Amino acid sequence: MRGMRHSESRCGGGYEDHYGVGRHGRWGKHRHGHGRHGGRGDMGSGDMMRAGRMLAQGDLRLLALALIAEQPRHGYEIIKVLEDKTGGWYAPSPGVVYPTLTYLEEASYVTAQADGAKKLYTITAEGRAYLEENRDFVDALLERLEAVGERAQEYRNRDDDRPKVPRLVRSALENLRDVAEERLKKDPDAEAKVVEILARAAGELKKS
Template sequence: MRHGPGHGRCGPEGHRRRFGRDGLHGPREGGRGRGRLGALGRFFAHGDLRLAILHLIAEKPRHGYEIIKDIEQRVGGAYSPSPGVIYPTLTLLEELGQVTVTAEGGRKLHAITDQGRAFLAANRPGLDALLERMEEAGRAGDEGPPPQVVRAMENVKLAVRLRLARGPLTTEQADAIAAALDAAATSVERIG
């Protein structure tokens, strides 16, 4: 197999299948994840999420879950990247030599390498623009629902969709799901 430039493990075809059309910028990240983008439109342009993740890891070594939560917090809940976007991007960054991974209590801790710092420096104008958009979204997010509430609502919707996708429900199962959702709605209404 022929290797891509500067990469010793995979050729361009391997990346195209695994990481997106051009194989350079990780998964097709724009619009992936959960959130209330509204007027912000497609929050991350192609390659922006990779820059954001690398920037966060440059600040301090992080676990994947921390990256998801940090991005969600920085944009005021306007976007919450899914694990299905974050973890493949972290794998790409490792394969490109821009981060290293160490095991820490059964979890992976990602730290930036000199090559990763060089990539950030070479892409500084784009990174600065991205950080400004994230900050702007964070300020706008102060006017919307709290990010933890948005996340919890999305979790409930996802859980229901996943259960429905597994196959037909019996009458008892449908009644149990409806009762759980009705109980949650009643609890929310009583918060006051």
């Protein structure tokens, strides 16, 4: 493991969903009980990436190492910092973060010191060297996170400016979206039919 460049440590370079899906499940949707931000809705098609597509395997290792390089951190702090940087739209689960920290410790990139019931992780000289080898890539990852956070704030501000939607109406809209998504999962070719039904419903609302 030691001395490997990031591109060599990706196990084939593929993307793995478990590195992206955190407490909030997916980018842009915070329903199904996954987080504190339920019902905020999509952040725009194409604008926000699914969490599972955001981080390639190993990217979280570099992000965690970069955060630990700033100051010694506990695992939960890493989760919180990433959540804060993205405006609440991405938070890796403990089941992803702690194995990542174990990997960094086994690679001698960090040391772990008992701090009560928790572990405090500190970067090593070898970890700093590895981080510097991948500095450009790490900076690009951090910029991406911050850009997502800025976009999240923009959408949050936009939502705040909108008239409040009654709870029952909001629930009905979420149910409609769930049903539409389920139909498309079963039959991807039904897109035109789904659009037709939604357009008809919108037309009826305009007339009423």
